[in-house]
Each structure stands twice: as C-alpha cells, then as structure tokens.
Amino acid sequence: xxxxxxxxxxxxxxxxxxxxxxxxxxxxxxxxxxxxxxxxxxxxxxxxxxxxxxxxxxxxxxxxxxxxxxxxxxxxxxxxxxxxxxxxxxxxxxxxxxxxxxxxxxxxxxxxxxxxxxxxxxxxxxxxxxxxxxxxxxxxxxxxxxxxxxxxxxxxxxxxxxxxxxxxxxxxxxxxxxxxxxxxxxxxxxxxxxxxxxxxxxxxxxxxxxxxxxxxxxxxxxxxxxxxxxxxxxxxxxxxxxxxxxxxxxxxxxxxxxxxxxxxxxxxxxxxxxxxxxxxxxxxxxxxx
Ligand SMILES: Cc1cc2nc3c(=O)[nH]c(=O)nc-3n(C[C@H](O)[C@H](O)[C@H](O)COP(=O)(O)OP(=O)(O)OC[C@H]3O[C@@H](n4cnc5c(N)ncnc54)[C@H](O)[C@@H]3O)c2cc1C
Numbered sequence: 001x002x003x004x005x006x007x008x009x010x011x012x013x014x015x016x017x018x019x020x021x022x023x024x025x026x027x028x029x030x031x032x033x034x035x036x037x038x039x040x041x042x043x044x045x046x047x048x049x050x051x052x053x054x055x056x057x058x059x060x061x062x063x064x065x066x067x068x069x070x071x072x073x074x075x076x077x078x079x080x081x082x083x084x085x086x087x088x089x090x091x092x093x094x095x096x097x098x099x100x101x102x103x104x105x106x107x108x109x110x111x112x113x114x115x116x117x118x119x120x121x122x123x124x125x126x127x128x129x130x131x132x133x134x135x136x137x138x139x140x141x142x143x144x145x146x147x148x149x150x151x152x153x154x155x156x157x158x159x160x161x162x163x164x165x166x167x168x169x170x171x172x173x174x175x176x177x178x179x180x181x182x183x184x185x186x187x188x189x190x191x192x193x194x195x196x197x198x199x200x201x202x203x204x205x206x207x208x209x210x211x212x213x214x215x216x217x218x219x220x221x222x223x224x225x226x227x228x229x230x231x232x233x234x235x236x237x238x239x240x241x242x243x244x245x246x247x248x249x250x251x252x253x254x255x256x257x258x259x260x261x262x263x264x265x266x267x268x269x270x271x272x273x274x275x276x277x278x279x280x281x282x283x284x285x286x287x288x289x
Contacts (some may be wrong), residue, residue, distance in 0.1 A: 001042055001043060001044060002042055003041035003042050003044065003047070004041075004047040005040075006041075006047075006048055006049060006050060006051050007049060007050045007051070007256075008050070008051050008053065008205060009050060009051070009052050009053070010052075010053040010055065010056040011052065011056060011057060012056050012057060012058075013057060014057060014139060014166065014168075017052060017054070017057060017166060018139065018140065018164070018166065018237060020050075020052055021038050021163070021164045021165075021166070022073075022141055022164050023048075023253040024050055024162060025163055026052055026087075026163060027045065027048060027049040028048055028049070028050040028051070029048035029050070029051055029052070030051075030054060030117075030166065031051045031052065031053050031054070031092040031288075032050070032054050032055075032068075032075060032111045032113050032114035032117075033106075033109035033110040033114050034109060035102070035106045035109055035110040035114065035191075036111050036115075036120070037051075037114070038119045039055070039077075039120075041045050045280065048162065054074070054075060054113075054166075057075075059073065060073040060075035060113070060168070060169075060278075061073050061076050061077075061080065061087075062076075062130075062169075063076060063080070063084055063086075063087055065066060065086055065090045066089065067174065067219075068174055069171055069173045069174045069175075070090050070091050070171070070172045070174075070175075071169050071170070071172075072089065072112050072169060072170050072172070072173045073112075073113075073168070073169045074111060074112060074113025074114075074116075074167045074168055074169055074170075074221060075111050075112075075113060076099045076111060076112045076113075077107065077108065077109065077110060077111050077112075077126050077278070078098055078102065078106070078107035078108075078110050079104075079107045081094070081095060081098045082095070082098065082099065082107065087096075089177075090157070090171055090175060091175055092134070092175070092183075093128070093131075093175075093182060093199055093201055093232070094128050094130065094172065096122060096181075096183040097124045097125075097127070097128050097183045097197075097199055098128075099138045100124055100183075100185050100187070100191075100194070100197070101115075101124050101125070101191075101208050102191050102201070103191040106191075106254070108174065112170060113130065113167045113168075114127055115158070116129060116136060116152070116167060116170065117159060117161060117167050118157065119153050119154075119156070119157050119158055119159045119223065120156075120157065120168050120193070120220065121153075121156055121218070121219065121221060121222060121224055122193040122194050122195075122219040122224050123218070123219060124185075124194065124197065125192065126149075126223070126224040127197065127199060127216050127218035127219075127224040128155055128169060128199055128216065129149035129152070129224070130149045130150055130153070130216055130224040130225065131199040131200075131214055131215070131216025131224075131226060132149075132172050132199075132201075132216075132245040133148070133150075133173055133192060134148075134170045134171060134172050134173075134263045135147070135148055135149070135170065135171045135213075136148075136149060136152050136166045136167060136169075136170050137167070137169045137171065137189065138165045138167055138168065139165065139166050139168055139169070140162055140164050140165035140166070141164055141167065144168070145217055146171075147160060149170070149224075150226075152231075153223040154223065155222045155223055155225055156223065157171045158223075163231060164208060171287065176203070176244070178203075179201055179202075179203055179285050180201065180202050180203070180210075180283040180284065180287065181199075181200065181201040182198075182199075182200050182201075182202065182278070182279035182280055182281075182283035182284075182285075183198070183199050183200075183201075183279055183282070183284030184197065184198055184274075184275045184276075184278035184279040184282065185197030185218060185219075185275060186199070186271055186274075186275060189264075193219070194219040195219055195262065195263060195268065195271060195274055195277045196217075196218070196219045196220065196268060196271040196272045196274075196276070197217070197218030197219050198215040198217060198272065198275040198276040198279040199214075199215075199218070199222070199279065200213075200215050200217065200260050200276065200279040200280055200283055201213075201214050201283065202213065202214065202234070202239070202283065206237050207238075209236050209237060209238055210234055210235060210238070210239050211234070211235055211236065212235070213230075213234045213235050214226060215227040215230055215231055215276060216233060216271065219272075220255075220257060220258075220268065220272060221255075224261060227248075227251055227252070227276070229251045229253040229254075230247045230248060230250075230276075232246045233250075233251070234247055238269065239280065239283070239285075241277065241280070241281060244276065244277055244280040245277050246272070248272075248273045248276040248277060249273055252272055252273055252276075253269070255269070257269045257272070
C-alpha cells in the first residue's frame with residue numbers, strides 16, 4: 001500500500017516551522033528521518049495533508065559535550081552517534097545501546113528526535129532517555145520547556161509533545177569516567193527491535209557498595225521504565241551476580257508481561273531477568289579483573 005497524497009514543506013528556521021504548525025494545526029505531521037513515519041503513512045495509519053521536513057533547519061544536529069553533560073540535537077542520526085568518538089567517552093552506555101538500533105540504511109536516516117517523539121517502548125533511545133535521566137527540550141508558540149524523560153512518555157507511541165511543539169534536543173547529565181555500566185538486549189535478528197533489553201549503571205563508594213543504581217527496561221510495558229524496586233534493593237549493597245539475579249527475579253515476578261505470538265509472558269519475564277543479569281555482569285566485569 002502507498003500513502004494518501006500529501007503536500008510537502010521544508011522550512012529553514014524554527015520560527016518558520018512553528019508558524020506552519022500553528023497555522024495548519026492537526027493537518028501537518030513533522031518528518032525527520034521518516035523511518036517510522038513513512039511506514040505509518042504507507043499503511044495509512046495516518047493521513048496528514050502536509051509533511052513538514054526538519055532537515056532544512058540548521059542547528060538541530062549538534063552534539064555538545066561539556067562539564068555539565070551532553071546535549072544531542074533532535075536531528076542527530078544513529079550513524080552520527082556511532083561515528084562520534086568523543087561521545088563514546090562522554091556517554092558510553094548510550095553509544096553501546098544505540099549500536100543495537102536497526103540496520104545501516106535506517107541508521108543513516110533515523111534520528112534521536114524522531115525516536116523520542118515516536119515513543120516505541122521497544123526502541124532503545126526512549127529507554128535510554130529514562131535510564132540516563134535525560135531532559136527533553138521542546139519549543140512551541142509559547143516558548144520553550146524542559147521535560148524529564150520520565151514524564152515525557154505517556155504510553156505506547158504517546159508523549160506530552162503538543163501538536164504545535166517541536167522536539168529540539170535531549171540533555172544527558174554528566175557521566176563520570178569511573179561509573180560502572182552495562183547493556184544487554186535480545187532480538188530475533190540483529191537490528192530488529194528488542195524483545196527485551198536492560199541498561200544499567202551505578203557508582204561505587206570507597207567500601208565497594210553500589211549507589212545511584214539505575215535499571216532501565218526496554219521492550220516491556222506501555223512505555224520505557226526503570227525497575228525502581230530493584231534499584232532500591234541493590235543500593236548500598238556490594239553487588240554480586242547472585243544478588244542481582246535474586247533481586248531481578250523477585251521484582252520482575254511481580255510485574256505482568258505481554259504474551260503474544262512471539263513469546264509467552266513466562267518467556268518474556270525470564271528473558272528480562274537474563275538481560276538484567278547480563279548487563280550487571282558487564283558492569284561488574286572491570287571491577288572483578
Ligand atoms: C525495519 C526497521 C527496523 C527498525 N529497528 C529499530 C530498532 O531496532 N530500534 C529502534 O530504536 N528503532 C528502530 N527503527 C525505527 C528507527 O530507529 C526510526 O528512525 C525512529 O524510530 C524514528 O526516527 P525518524 O527520525 O526516522 O523519525 P520519523 O519517522 O521522521 O518521525 C517519527 C515520529 O516523530 C515525529 N517527529 C520526528 N521528529 C520530531 C521532532 N523533532 N519534534 C516533534 N516530533 C517529531 C514525527 O512526526 C513522527 O510522528 C526501525 C525502523 C525500521 C523501518
């Protein structure tokens with residue numbers, strides 16, 4: 001199937017883009033990399049009268065690394081992240097996760113802003129935004145606002161972006177060099193969406209106890225989430241594989257998982273336990289060497 005007819009416009013500034021959104025409310029759809037939107041249009045799940053392309057607007061594909069953190073513009077593509085050597089140092093967990101996104105044709109076009117706005121709970125970027133405590137910057141006719149990633153995602157394919165707003169960038173807090181982290185995901189084929197994924201990080205105090213434990217889950221539930229019960233149980237502890245496994249089993253045992261043609265609820269839960277264990281094993285590996 002092909003999309004219904006639409007008009008196309010490519011503004012050259014954010015001001016112009018906001019004006020277009022304001023004047024054509026409800027009839028216009030923003031397009032960035034098109035890798036999620038075009039299939040939606042071709043399946044006729046959406047039929048906007050106008051597509052507004054962001055690629056003519058300069059300043060949306062910046063990567064700024066500073067002492068306070070890292071800011072990534074909405075039009076930064078997966079391939080830009082892959083090839084940015086300094087980003088691999090300033091945000092290693094993000095880069096490791098983005099290595100799992102899709103195939104190279106999609107990586108050459110797909111963008112951070114598109115993925116965050118699309119809000120697929122099986123996608124890596126929304127999960128990482130929540131796990132890393134990212135802050136999302138939006139602009140609209142009333143000015144700009146900053147939203148914590150945790151509050152940005154409302155449900156499956158649903159966010160708090162208003163129809164006349166544009167996602168500009170995401171800020172990720174400063175990442176200390178000695179922070180422990182790990183990422184693990186399972187998909188049926190390389191580059192497919194994750195059936196289950198876990199992004200974990202923590203700091204260690206002088207006694208070797210973990211603090212600031214973060215566990216981000218990908219591919220479960222209606223929206224990206226953190227496993228806060230498990231984080232609370234692991235904070236202040238000297239982490240071992242056995243402890244992590246017990247805590248993950250206990251906390252995931254209380255959660256419901258989707259059951260569908262691809263996998264039963266039991267399988268999905270067991271897979272997530274495995275992903276969390278593997279991510280912590282990766283995080284603990286340098287400490288055990
Ligand atoms: C075969 C295939 C496999 C894939 N596998 C994966 C995978 O493994 N992991 C993964 O994470 N993703 C995967 N994707 C999705 C891919 O990463 C997309 O690129 C991404 O989800 C959307 O980014 P985009 O730039 O293409 O956005 P678009 O498709 O252009 O837009 C997506 C949505 O976001 C809105 N939007 C875009 N930019 C903005 C903005 N700045 N402000 C407000 N709204 C905006 C659009 O209106 C639209 O609703 C896959 C896609 C395909 C086709």
